Amino acid sequence: MMAAQAADPAQIILLRVDGAISPASADFVERGIARAGEENAAAVVLEMDTPGGLDRSMRGIIKAILASPVPVIGYVAPGGARAASAGTYILYACHVAAMAPATNLGAATPISIIGGDRSPLPQAPKPDEPDGKAGDKGSDEGKGPAPDASEGAESRKMVNDAVAYIRALAEQRGRNADWAEKAVREAVSVSASEALKLHVIDVVAPDLQSLLEEIDGRKVTTATGEVALQTRGAQVETLQPDWRSRFLGVIADPSVAYLLLIIGLGGLLFEGYSPGAVLPGVAGAICLLLALYGFQTLPVNYAGLALIALGIVLLIAETFVPAYGTLGIGGIVAFVFGSVILMDTSVPGFGIPLPLLVGTSLAAALVLAGIVWMALRSHRQPQVAGREQMVGSRGIAVGDFDRRGLVHVHGERWQAVTRVPLRDGEPIRVTAIDGLVLGVEPLRTLDKGEP
Numbered sequence: 490m491m492a493a494q495a496a497d498p499a500q501i502i503l504l505r506v507d508g509a510i511s512p513a514s515a516d517f518v519e520r521g522i523a524r525a526g527e528e529n530a531a532a533v534v535l536e537m538d539t540p541g542g543l544d545r546s547m548r549g550i551i552k553a554i555l556a557s558p559v560p561v562i563g564y565v566a567p568g569g570a571r572a573a574s575a576g577t578y579i580l581y582a583c584h585v586a587a588m589a590p591a592t593n594l595g596a597a598t599p600i601s602i603i604g605g606d607r608s609p610l611p612q613a614p615k616p617d618e619p620d621g622k623a624g625d626k627g628s629d630e631g632k633g634p635a636p637d638a639s640e641g642a643e644s645r646k647m648v649n650d651a652v653a654y655i656r657a658l659a660e661q662r663g664r665n666a667d668w669a670e671k672a673v674r675e676a677v678s679v680s681a682s683e684a685l686k687l688h689v690i691d692v693v694a695p696d697l698q699s700l701l702e703e704i705d706g707r708k709v710t711t712a713t714g715e716v717a718l719q720t721r722g723a724q725v726e727t728l729q730p731d732w733r734s735r736f737l738g739v740i741a742d743p744s745v746a747y748l749l750l751i752i753g754l755g756g757l758l759f760e761g762y763s764p765g766a767v768l769p770g771v772a773g774a775i776c777l778l779l780a781l782y783g784f785q786t787l788p789v790n791y792a793g794l795a796l797i798a799l800g801i802v803l804l805i806a807e808t809f810v811p812a813y814g815t816l817g818i819g820g821i822v823a824f825v826f827g828s829v830i831l832m833d834t835s836v837p838g839f840g841i842p843l844p845l846l847v848g849t850s851l852a853a854a855l856v857l858a859g860i861v862w863m864a865l866r867s868h869r870q871p872q873v874a875g876r877e878q879m880v881g882s883r884g885i886a887v888g889d890f891d892r893r894g895l896v897h898v899h900g901e902r903w904q905a906v907t908r909v910p911l912r913d914g915e916p917i918r919v920t921a922i923d924g925l926v927l928g929v930e931p932l933r934t935l936d937k938g939e940p
Contacts, residue, residue, distance in 0.1 A: 500530045501701070501720060502559075503727045510542025510575040513738030515549040517730045524728070525559045531723050532560045534697065535583060538567075541574025543788065544599065551582040551658070558713040560584040564700060565592045565681070573597070577672055580690070581658040584709040585718075587692040587700050588681035594689065595678030597655065597669075599647045648674060665689050697725065743832050743841050746783030750794070751849060753777025754801045788832060796827025825850045879927065882919045886911040886931075896929055905929045 563583030756773020803820030884898035921928035
């Protein structure tokens with residue numbers, strides 16, 4: 490096979506991924522690798538410090554690496570960094586795998602993002618007891634325990650799929666596939682020096698310049714063929730995320746998406762109960778759509794999403810239905826439980842912080858308290874309209890009469906009946922109302938203490 494034309498050794502693209510592997514980081518890495526290919530760069534250095542992340546984002550990055558015509562050098566750095574879980578798969582996919590001293594790699598067991606079974610995983614065969622060796626204890630020795638009947642089929646499927654995936658990457662790059670399987674099945678981790686001994690990585694380098702000098706001249710196979718790395722003395726260009734990647738990173742943050750959801754639902758409900766306000770509806774629709782886009786890329790429990798929506802609806806309904814706080818309390822309970830289970834916190838970097846959950850729950854409780862306070866206050870206020878408002882109102886008699894006549898109350902003339910004779914212009918108080926006829930009595934009876 491004819492060697493592919495080497496890329497321009499004068500330029501190396503440096504991409505830094507610090508934090509969970511997310512849709513934003515995947516978009517950044519994929520676009521960075523594509524740009525390196527367009528600029529005919531000598532190599533791409535993918536510097537990682539990650540606790541893991543989402544499977545879909547990880548696979549997107551790996552696909553970009555495998556399809557890249559430019560060599561991709563995975564580098565776990567600086568000292569103290571790690572490439573756990575999804576980071577292990579990505580490092581295995583890179584053409585060159587390197588680590589800085591005092592870093593670690595591994596713990597690549599997949600975690601369900603939909604709350605599936607998490608029973609113990611089947612163990613890999615021991616290295617000194619390969620499959621098929623009967624030994625003194627029978628033909629099953631060395632194969633690990635058989636899968637327990639209680640072990641969920643979903644967990645076995647995820648683990649077996651992950652094992653096949655990482656072994657394929659290890660075999661393609663000529664690295665230790667047995668350790669890779671243990672990292673998946675047993676969640677083992679290794680330090681940089683141990684990883685080099687086990688042939689999990691290719692190089693241990695204290696800094697980027699040392700790494701570039703050490704791998705200079707090494708031959709790797711890219712999507713277009715074999716390439717000899719020309720990295721010594723190359724110019725390193727650090728690529729920063731553009732506005733698109735930064736914007737995606739913001740709205741795909743679980744805390745931001747959670748707040749956008751609450752604002753969006755609140756705005757739409759406010760617009761529904763107060764038509765014509767316009768601004769709450771427009772802002773709510775925009776926030777809700779952005780939140781749904783963020784949730785599309787996050788490990789969301791949709792039962793939690795439904796509970797949050799139900800909680801907000803019940804809190805709003807408390808202002809319109811005289812449920813004496815029942816709807817509001819139910820709304821807060823639904824809101825709190827929905828917030829807690831909304832995100833699968835076992836996926837590294839994708840939980841909602843507890844202070845945010847507590848803060849929003851307290852805010853919901855304060856909203857309910859405000860609604861109840863306003864309802865109680867409205868009950869204590871006197872009536873200002875209707876039949877109840879007329880009783881107790883004051884006015885004056887129109888003309889002299891001793892049983893039936895006219896009175897002037899609230900700027901209107903009413904038919905009135907009285908047990909005490911009234912004089913023209915005498916102050917009166919309404920004591921009852923029957924249809925369009927008022928029962929009245931003179932105020933002088935009150936002044937004298939008469940009933």
